[in-house]
Amino acid sequence: MNEPQKPLPTYAWEPTTDALAAKYGLPRESIVRFDVNTSAAAPDLSGVLAGSFDPPLCEYPPSDYAALVAAAAEAYGVATDELLPTAGADEALDLIARATLREGSVAVVPTPTYAMYRIVSEQRGARVVAVPRSGERWGFALDIRAIARAARTASLVWLCEPNNPTGSFEPPERISDLLEILTSDAADDGREPPTVTVDEAYAEFADRTVLPLRTGYPKLVTVRTLSKAHALAGLRVGFAIARPETLAPIVAYRAPASVGTISAAMAAASLSRPELAAANVARVTVQRTRLFLDLSELGWHPYPSSANFILVKFGSAAAAGLAAETLLGKGLVPRTFPSGHPLADCLRLTVRSAEENARLIEAAKEIPA
Ligand SMILES: Cc1ncc(COP(=O)(O)O)c(C=O)c1O
Missing domain, CATH: 3.90.1150.10 (Aspartate Aminotransferase, domain 1)
Incomplete structure (x- = not known):
C-alpha cells in the first residue's frame, strides 16, 4: 500500500x-x-506602457531576453552570459533548488531567515540543516564555523544578505572568508564545494554586494530582484547571476518565457535608469x-x-x-x-x-x- x-x-x-x-x-x-x-x-514608467512592444504581445518574448539582459548586465556590472531573468527572485530560488538538490541532499540554512529556502529545499526532498545565527546581542551575525561544518555534506548553502527578517547584514569580507573555508574543506575532503546562493533581494539598501566573489568561488549564485529597491514587485522580475558553467544547469529548469513581455520591458527601463x-x-x-x-x-x-x-x-x-x-x-x-x-x-x-x-x-x- x-x-x-x-x-x-x-x-x-x-x-x-x-x-x-x-x-x-x-x-x-x-x-x-x-x-x-x-x-x-x-516609479513612473508610463512611457514604456504607452509605446508598442517589440515583439508585439501576440508573440512570445525573445527567448534570450536580450534587451533586459543587456540592461541588467550594465546595472549589475556582470557579463550577459552570467544572467538568467526569472519571474521574481522566488523563481530563481526554486530553479537553484531544482538544479542542485535531489532526494536526500543536504541544504544548509542559517536561521532565522526567509522561509522560501527551507520550502524549496524540502520540496526537492532535501534535508535542511538549520544553523542558528548568533543572538541579537551579536547582531544576528552568521556563525561561519558552524555553517562550514554543516556544509561538509551539503550540496547547497543558502545565505540572505541583508537578511530577511532580521535586517542584519554580513559584510562581503565575511562571506569571502566563508567561501575560502568551503573551498579548502572541499579540497581536503576531495570533493566539489557546495553551491552557495546569496539572496541579495535587499542589497541596494546596504550598498554592498558579493557579486565580485564569483570569480574566486565559481559555484556562487547571486539572486537579485526588481521587487524591493526598484519598487516593482508587481512585475515579478528577478535574476540568478553566476558564472556561465554554474548558471547552465539552473537555466535548464526555467519554463520557456516565464517573464512576460510587459514585465521585461518595464524592468529593462528601470534598470537603465539607476x-x-x-x-x-x-x-x-x-x-x-x-x-x-x-x-x-x-x-x-x-x-x-x-x-x-x-x-x-x-x-x-x-x-x-x-x-x-x-x-x-x-x-x-x-x-x-x-x-x-x-x-x-x-x-x-x-x-x-x-x-x-x-x-x-x-x-x-x-x-x-
Ligand atoms: C530575501 C527575499 N528573497 C526573495 C524574495 C522574493 O522576491 P521576488 O518578489 O523578487 O520574488 C523576498 C520577498 O520578500 C525576500 O524577502
Missing part, C-alpha cells in the same frame, strides 16, 4: 487586503501593507532612520536594519500578537511569526511613506512595547 504523502511545505502570506477589509470592517483603501517589504509607490531605484533607496533610508527613532521613543525595541523593513521585539509572543491585532484593527498590516518560530515575540514592519509610517506611530502609541 502507498504511504500517505506528507503535505509539501508552502509559503504563507498574511491575509489579502480584501480579506482584511472584510474581517475588520475597514475601507479597502485605508489598509496599508507593512508586511511585504515593498515600496509605497512605483537614478529611479537610487531615489527610492535614499527615501527609504531616511524614513527607516525616522521610523527607528520614533519606535524607540515609544519604548519599542527595533533592531538596526540594512534593508527596507525593521524587526521589532516585544516582551513576549503574546505581546507581539496583541500588538499585531491592534494594528490590524486600524488597517495596518504587520508581518507576524507563528508560535514556535524563534521570532514569535517580534513583528516585522516595512518602511513605507512618511504619511503611512506616521499612521503606524500614532497607532503604536496605544500599544505597550
Whole structure:
C-alpha cells in the first residue's frame, strides 16, 4: 500500500487586503501593507506602457531576453552570459533548488531567515540543516564555523544578505572568508564545494554586494530582484547571476518565457535608469532612520536594519500578537511569526511613506512595547 504523502511545505502570506477589509470592517483603501517589504509607490514608467512592444504581445518574448539582459548586465556590472531573468527572485530560488538538490541532499540554512529556502529545499526532498545565527546581542551575525561544518555534506548553502527578517547584514569580507573555508574543506575532503546562493533581494539598501566573489568561488549564485529597491514587485522580475558553467544547469529548469513581455520591458527601463531605484533607496533610508527613532521613543525595541523593513521585539509572543491585532484593527498590516518560530515575540514592519509610517506611530502609541 502507498504511504500517505506528507503535505509539501508552502509559503504563507498574511491575509489579502480584501480579506482584511472584510474581517475588520475597514475601507479597502485605508489598509496599508507593512508586511511585504515593498515600496509605497512605483516609479513612473508610463512611457514604456504607452509605446508598442517589440515583439508585439501576440508573440512570445525573445527567448534570450536580450534587451533586459543587456540592461541588467550594465546595472549589475556582470557579463550577459552570467544572467538568467526569472519571474521574481522566488523563481530563481526554486530553479537553484531544482538544479542542485535531489532526494536526500543536504541544504544548509542559517536561521532565522526567509522561509522560501527551507520550502524549496524540502520540496526537492532535501534535508535542511538549520544553523542558528548568533543572538541579537551579536547582531544576528552568521556563525561561519558552524555553517562550514554543516556544509561538509551539503550540496547547497543558502545565505540572505541583508537578511530577511532580521535586517542584519554580513559584510562581503565575511562571506569571502566563508567561501575560502568551503573551498579548502572541499579540497581536503576531495570533493566539489557546495553551491552557495546569496539572496541579495535587499542589497541596494546596504550598498554592498558579493557579486565580485564569483570569480574566486565559481559555484556562487547571486539572486537579485526588481521587487524591493526598484519598487516593482508587481512585475515579478528577478535574476540568478553566476558564472556561465554554474548558471547552465539552473537555466535548464526555467519554463520557456516565464517573464512576460510587459514585465521585461518595464524592468529593462528601470534598470537603465539607476537614478529611479537610487531615489527610492535614499527615501527609504531616511524614513527607516525616522521610523527607528520614533519606535524607540515609544519604548519599542527595533533592531538596526540594512534593508527596507525593521524587526521589532516585544516582551513576549503574546505581546507581539496583541500588538499585531491592534494594528490590524486600524488597517495596518504587520508581518507576524507563528508560535514556535524563534521570532514569535517580534513583528516585522516595512518602511513605507512618511504619511503611512506616521499612521503606524500614532497607532503604536496605544500599544505597550
Ligand atoms: C530575501 C527575499 N528573497 C526573495 C524574495 C522574493 O522576491 P521576488 O518578489 O523578487 O520574488 C523576498 C520577498 O520578500 C525576500 O524577502
